[in-house]
Amino acid sequence: MDIATVIGLVSGTILVVAAVMVGGKPALFLDIPSLLIVGGGTIATTFIRFSMKDVFNSVKVAMKAFIYQIPPVDEVVRQMVRYAQIAKKEGLIALENQRPADDFMAKALRYLADGYDEGLIEDMLEKDIRLTVERHTIGQNVFKSMASSAPAFGMIGTLIGLVQMLSSLSEPSTLGPSMALALLTTLYGALIAYLVCIPIADKLAMRSKQEQYIKKIIREAAIYMCQGITPLVLEESLKIYLSPKDRDKINYYRVKP
Amino acid sequence: MDIATVIGLVSGTILVVAAVMVGGKPALFLDIPSLLIVGGGTIATTFIRFSMKDVFNSVKVAMKAFIYQIPPVDEVVRQMVRYAQIAKKEGLIALENQRPADDFMAKALRYLADGYDEGLIEDMLEKDIRLTVERHTIGQNVFKSMASSAPAFGMIGTLIGLVQMLSSLSEPSTLGPSMALALLTTLYGALIAYLVCIPIADKLAMRSKQEQYIKKIIREAAIYMCQGITPLVLEESLKIYLSPKDRDKINYYRVKP
Amino acid sequence: MDIATVIGLVSGTILVVAAVMVGGKPALFLDIPSLLIVGGGTIATTFIRFSMKDVFNSVKVAMKAFIYQIPPVDEVVRQMVRYAQIAKKEGLIALENQRPADDFMAKALRYLADGYDEGLIEDMLEKDIRLTVERHTIGQNVFKSMASSAPAFGMIGTLIGLVQMLSSLSEPSTLGPSMALALLTTLYGALIAYLVCIPIADKLAMRSKQEQYIKKIIREAAIYMCQGITPLVLEESLKIYLSPKDRDKINYYRVKP
Amino acid sequence: MDIATVIGLVSGTILVVAAVMVGGKPALFLDIPSLLIVGGGTIATTFIRFSMKDVFNSVKVAMKAFIYQIPPVDEVVRQMVRYAQIAKKEGLIALENQRPADDFMAKALRYLADGYDEGLIEDMLEKDIRLTVERHTIGQNVFKSMASSAPAFGMIGTLIGLVQMLSSLSEPSTLGPSMALALLTTLYGALIAYLVCIPIADKLAMRSKQEQYIKKIIREAAIYMCQGITPLVLEESLKIYLSPKDRDKINYYRVKP
């Protein structure tokens, strides 16, 4: 599980709860009808925007994204260089016996071992990357759309509350509490959007980008292997994907075939 | 009909109505002149922005979009693999006798059977996809433009109400109800935009994207068939369009020619 | 003249005037100084943003856009197929005697009759389309920039009014009317932007897109004619530009050469 | 100097000053501390965003942009056609003796006379255009960034004023004037952004686009001259850059070599 997300969500919630407690009357901040209009309205519009399948899927995708461990970049580079060494010595066909843990890497090796030609390998791996990104984007969009609906329904709830309050302005003593109640929906909307949905959509986008980064390394290595480029040049080329300070960690002669 | 849309629209409306009822005076929230200025202003500006034909068309397109059933992706893949098997065995000309339900698929098969060359098939199918998307975009834009006009006219209505109220501030007892009335247009504008128009525009965009997805599969399959690629490789390539967990559902040897 | 625009502008104005009349004191809503600061400020910034020529041109372009009748798409397709039939029978040189009403179509035929080579025809027609779009864009930008200036000057007017009102708060009886007056500029700004400028900018953009659509059909037909493609295939290709229900209206054998 | 800009800036300022004078107490609207926080804050953040060199340069670039006279498009077209006629008659080498006023045109002629090959000429002129645009963009960005900082510091100033006012609410008689003072920074921010910075940034962008337009004509003409295309076709091609009504002003046989 992604630790930063947990720390962020928990500490953010604690801060808000603490701010509410400090005022002395936390019960004030819990109003079920207000919660229903904001939460319910947000979910309702999410259903209009997407298909039911996409909404439920997006939750699953989000969960999986937090648990799925993206392999470290330098490890992927090292692995691909090793495969290139094997391919150089024993031919592409020898890759058939390799069983990498990563699905995409396994697929790339299989294409190479099956002798697909370079153009086809490039097209198919490219397409795989592009379509995976598209699938991930739906999940991000579900959270983004909730992030834009929540403040809108917060405002709608506050407007309803204000209209009700203003129409019975004759009793000035209730004005304060009524207005406080009306503002609650705006607060709920802001919290749902800025504390939960926007950050999660951003984290999903970032994870999708990282996964894509790994896949691009694998695709490039596969194409180079298909072209028969020497493992040494391949290593030189793949090392560019590492951050400068990680580049020295990879060294051709230390990569055991 | 798209069930998620119905559920979303109905439950969203119920939530808002419930929030209004809870306050005890629902009649307060219905004001015909306010409704006219927001609804009428929104429709008026929509007519300025688009041609009359586009406005009416967009409603029709929206309706059709909700009823039209997009064929499932795996079914399309299976069908195209079957056609590729037929083409491989009996030649492209044999596709003449196939009668797929989908118009675009039928057109692609006709081009193949008529012996058009690869470049022309690619151009024409590509153009078809692009122009269909452009047509769909107009419908989405009508809803998006209404979504931006409605809150604007909500604000205009509220400003008119405020000016009228403030100029006769001498009678403080009417201040509350007048202000409540003035705020109603803002509420109407927000509801039209955030509960109806934006989600519908998004759903139309999503459906357009799904239709485009299906068409891209068909186009790719047609081009590969024209190039004479074996059905097995075609299947391998088209399976990338499926979500990972659906990929095993398709299996070459189970696809009956 | 574009009817939808007239209907939209007139009905939108009637709705706003009606909302103002209902309140009983329409004179309240007319304040010359407020009108001057919003209208004048908007025009002043428009002059800073653009050259004088562009500002005056944009009005002319807007006028012309509303009067200029864009030829119907199916008519353009039918015409181009007819020219292709003539070119097939009598050679491209025969197009010299054709006198189409549309300037761009006439230019395309002239290039074909003059025997320009395919690359040059494509480049020059492409460039014509691109530069026409750029010219149209200036007109749209003038209206868009007014749409963003008007609410800003509405706010500036209101701020000036508020500062004046607040500094003499000692006479509370005038507070209401002063505030009403201050809000007028915000109302003017909103009306100029949302009722007039944004919708007109959008309509201009849409008309530009329609004109571009027609020109793209002509360009494609000209290139195909230059390549010597048969009129039947040309018709098949151009029909994709029609909406599905209009496609049956065109039929090769009914197009009289 | 660009007249429209002067007219716009002067008339806009007069309008705002007039609106302030009408209220009777213009001194109210001048508050040095408020001016300092908005103006100073805007300048301070501009220094954080850009390098010192860029900030000072952008002012110089802006000045130069208003004084520098962009040559009229039809004149440029006429000149390039004349050079093409010379090149056709006397060879590209003859362009060596031509001394056009425009730097970019002079550079293009020099490349042609020096016998650079087509690809190199295209690359170098293209790069020149692209990098000039990038340089201009920095100047625009300085003004755009000030346009976004000014309202932000206007709001910060108002918030500081409000906090100070609210904390000493016990003396209600000063509430009005204090609030008026607090709002002044918002007014200053809006004026700096909407009356000065945004329009100037837009004007700079427009001038940059016009300069680019001229350069693109010169580049295209240079490439065509290098390819040896006849001056008549060159004229035909360059005329597309003119607005339709200016096209008849250029006529090959009237262009004197």
Add this chain to the structure above:
Amino acid sequence: MDIATVIGLVSGTILVVAAVMVGGKPALFLDIPSLLIVGGGTIATTFIRFSMKDVFNSVKVAMKAFIYQIPPVDEVVRQMVRYAQIAKKEGLIALENQRPADDFMAKALRYLADGYDEGLIEDMLEKDIRLTVERHTIGQNVFKSMASSAPAFGMIGTLIGLVQMLSSLSEPSTLGPSMALALLTTLYGALIAYLVCIPIADKLAMRSKQEQYIKKIIREAAIYMCQGITPLVLEESLKIYLSPKDRDKINYYRVKP
């Protein structure tokens, strides 16, 4: 260290502090709980959005960006022309003995000396530039995301404060100070976003662009050297990267090999 940034941050802070001091009660503006909700909430959401490594890295990247001295453009051009002269006289292999201070320049020379072919050099240098930009973008995004979170948590804090204040409206004497306190979080959010985070994100973006500019010059020079273009033409081509007034500073015959 980047001086403009320091001047901007210090002078901006002084201005705000001065504005606060002028009001007489600076203690009013310091409230630890308010600071905690805005600062803490901003940091919490930043952790949800990014990985922990990215957050800490972005601070390091920011620090390094302010200290790292980007070499002046004209110096880079002069150096590359000098290397081209050496390569022309003694062959590309002679570049092996050159030890430029800049890492990217050293890498380009090494590729040339090692005899990599043109396509590979172009690909690898291109990829290096692109991936460096991607790495820099993460740092900018961390600051941009804090700039969007801070005002949101400012608003959340104010809403919590307003609800608490309104619910105990019975004691009107505390209304002013409570409201002042509630507004503080909005002020903090605005300062964090507009005085610190947005300008720093922009400065990082600008520095990344400058670094990229230098690298593009080096890449272009390397490709030209690989193609064997004469140093004179190379100089002509690279001079376009200089601002017009700096171009005369470079002169082939003054560049000592």
